Amino acid sequence: MKILRALFGSRGNAIISLLMIALFAWVVPPFISWAFGHAVWDAVNRAACSAADTGACWAFIKARFALFFYGVYPEGERWRVHLGLALLVVFGVGALFSQRRRGWWLLGLMVLVPIADAILLVGGIFGLRPVPTNDWGGLMLNVVISFVALGGSIPIGIALAFGRRSKFPVIRYLSTVLIEFWRGVPLLAVLFMGLVLLPLFLPNGVNVDNLVRALIVMTIFTGAYMAETIRGGLQGVDSGQSEAARALGMHEGQVNLLIVLPQALRLSIPGIINIAVDLFKDTTLVSIVGLFDLMGVVSQSLKDTAWTGLAAEGYVFAAVVFFLCCLVVSPGGSVLERHFSTAPGSAKR
Amino acid sequence: MTTRQKALTWQAVVAVVTAAILLFFARNVSDNLAIRGLSFGFAFLWSKAGFDIPFHLVEWDVNFSYGRALWVSGVNTLFAAAISIVVSSALGLTLALMRLSGNLLAAGTARTLIEIIRNTPQLLQIVFIYFAVLQALPQLRQSYNLGAGLFLNVRGLYVPAASGTAWDWITGLTLIAVALAAVLWRRIGMQLPRLLVLPPILITGLVIAGFTATWDPPALKGFNFAGGVRIPPEVLAIVLGVSIYTSAFIAENVRAAILGIHKGQTEAARSLGLSAGRTMALVILPQALRILIPPLTSQYLNIIKSTTLGAAIAYPEILQIMARTVLNQSGRAIEVMTVVLGVFLAVNLITSLAMNHWNHKMALQGR
Known part of the structure; x- marks a missing residue:
């Protein structure tokens, strides 16, 4: 009864409710019947799908499942991807949530994990078979690009944020120009720059891998956004903190690195999470410059004559995967926020 | 030292x-x-392009120069951005009002839609609309008839074309007059709220223009449509894709702005006898607009930058034409990228300056 009154209590409310119900009736049943009721889960190709039923052809996704997650990373070597991800997760959780020895976990995350993961994924030493980056693809590529660009952008962002607040005009203007340049141009144009300009800017004969080009420009691009977020955090730190630190006899570098920065980073967490989510979604743009991330692999698979014309199935699947990944990041972000909302060691509020 | x-x-x-x-x-x-x-040099901008630009709003011919191609594709970029700004603002406002409506169904639907849109990549949405929706539409002969002379099929959306002598002048003059009046409202000494006066004038002008025009609706004749104007699927996909994605962010900004207005404002307006609708239109929205301007500016700048995603579906915008076609043909990487980045930086700068000016004018006047 309460629900009925909430939905149909007044004339305006009733009209809106009826409109919404009509909309649901129009959209939802056909979608359910397409995605589930009349869907085909097992078939050898598109023709077999169409012959079996009228709904979605999920057999296409099943046939390409591994491709969508690993690209053409050799099947026998995929344990390396899993191990790399596991290392990242373990050290990430350790650095964020361990009560003691957080410094060691953090050091591991910043030094050990990147080196170990690079060795695992690239191979070529310790008897690991080399896997060229051309074979990397699928969701794995989105994750690799996101983490490299995010990890690299934080130091860039910190440097530029301090630079923009510097009292030295040369440093201030230089940082401002850099930040505003990268924030003013579209990411896709930046990726094109990496593709066509970067080779010209490096000495003749230096050949840069396609993936590395994308990683470099995406890291710098993200760094500019990171700088603005961290600058917001720096502005949020009470000036009494740095005054007190100076009164204790700390010099300028100690004040900034030991007192202001940690508090500023804590204030920046919501902004950094937003950047991470945007970055993860924007890694799909690399598919336009010739890398095969999840979206690129889906688009490529749609050109296969056996599965042609299944754009709806392919892109809906990719959208669901991205949605689930983002869904993990956002609540993870609020956990972080709560975790850092009080200084470690202080009484919990 | x-x-x-x-x-x-x-x-x-x-x-x-x-x-x-x-x-x-x-x-x-x-x-x-x-x-x-x-x-190194920009002289190549005057050499012959030799390629076709399938969608162009200003004159284009394969014999024109690369420089003209820059102008044509730049106009395409701004066109897609301008339409997307209008559509995303309207959609965003609708979603925000749905969320705030107090109706469980409407609020829940809006919330679900916003979450889905915000948590999937924009490029994926554009490509989905293009390949999974528009390219899956029926062929010409089985076109969907949407009524009012609108036809939708795999080749795009066919709309009636207007012709005649006076309609374009009436439309143009109405738009200019309304825009000028909106900007100069206070300076010409008007006291009535402009949101109540200007929209009816605008609608009247457009209706008069519509009646003076001769409408030429599209009609299926043989293998093609005769009459009407075709809007290609690339245009529909980029405008819809960019608008829908941005509308979810605008909706959240609008909601935050409206919730940011103190409850006392609503209570005071209601106790003065204003209806709920007039409270929203005359008291809440004008104040919310003030909070809204800065985040809205960055959304509009995002829209302009997002139109480059048209490159994924071959919408002939500036990046697609310059950084792909022209660069491949001429090999002038540095010059082409300089021009493209320069255009984006300039557009960004002008938009931020304009929005800052507006923000400054709208800001609370200290007494």
Whole structure:
């Protein structure tokens, strides 16, 4: 009864409710019947799908499942991807949530994990078979690009944020120009720059891998956004903190690195999470410059004559995967926020 | 060392390092250009393009120059951005009002839609609309008839074309007059709220223009439509994709702005006898607009940048035409990228200046 009154209590409310119900009736049943009721889960190709039923052809996704997650990373070597991800997760959780020895976990995350993961994924030493980056693809590529660009952008962002607040005009203007340049141009144009300009800017004969080009420009691009977020955090730190630190006899570098920065980073967490989510979604743009991330692999698979014309199935699947990944990041972000909302060691509020 | 000397030293170090990096790049570029037998210069902008631009709003011909291609594709970019700004604002406002409506169904639907849109990649949405929706539409002969002379099929959306002598002048003059009046409202001494006066004038002008025009609706004749104007699927996909994605963010901004207005404002307006609708239109929205301007500016700038995603579906915008076609044909990577980045930086700068000016005018006047 309460629900009925909430939905149909007044004339305006009733009209809106009826409109919404009509909309649901129009959209939802056909979608359910397409995605589930009349869907085909097992078939050898598109023709077999169409012959079996009228709904979605999920057999296409099943046939390409591994491709969508690993690209053409050799099947026998995929344990390396899993191990790399596991290392990242373990050290990430350790650095964020361990009560003691957080410094060691953090050091591991910043030094050990990147080196170990690079060795695992690239191979070529310790008897690991080399896997060229051309074979990397699928969701794995989105994750690799996101983490490299995010990890690299934080130091860039910190440097530029301090630079923009510097009292030295040369440093201030230089940082401002850099930040505003990268924030003013579209990411896709930046990726094109990496593709066509970067080779010209490096000495003749230096050949840069396609993936590395994308990683470099995406890291710098993200760094500019990171700088603005961290600058917001720096502005949020009470000036009494740095005054007190100076009164204790700390010099300028100690004040900034030991007192202001940690508090500023804590204030920046919501902004950094937003950047991470945007970055993860924007890694799909690399598919336009010739890398095969999840979206690129889906688009490529749609050109296969056996599965042609299944754009709806392919892109809906990719959208669901991205949605689930983002869904993990956002609540993870609020956990972080709560975790850092009080200084470690202080009484919990 | 004194503080002053320290400051000078630090700045000199940074300046020298920056100069060294720039010099390193410049040397590499000149070496690389010499090896490839290329020179640097913008003279190529005057040479013949020789390619077709399938969708163009200003005159285009394969014999035109690269410079003209820049102009044509730039207009395409701004066109897609302008339409997307209008559509995304309307959609965003609708979603925000649905969320705030107090109706469980409407609020829940809006919330679900916003979450889905915000948590999937924009490129994926554009490509989905293009390949999974528009390219899956029926062929010409089985076109969907949407009524009012609108036909939808795999070739795009066919709309009636207007012709005649006076309609374009009436439309143009109405738009200019309304825009001028909106900007100069206070200065010409008007006291009535402009949101109540100007929309009816605008609608009346457009209706008069509509009646004076001769409408030429599309009609299926043989293998094609005769009459009407075709809007290609690339245009529909980029406008819809960019608008829908941005509308979810605008909706959240609008909601935050409306919730940011103190409850006392609503209570005061209601106790003065204003209806709920007039409270929203006359008291809440004008104040919310003030909070809304800065985040809205960055959303509009995002829209302009997002139109480059048209490159994924071959919408002939500036990046697609310049950084792909022209660059491939002429090989002039540095010049082309300089032009493209320059255009985006300039558009960004102008938009931020305009929005800052507006923000300044709308800001609360201190007494």
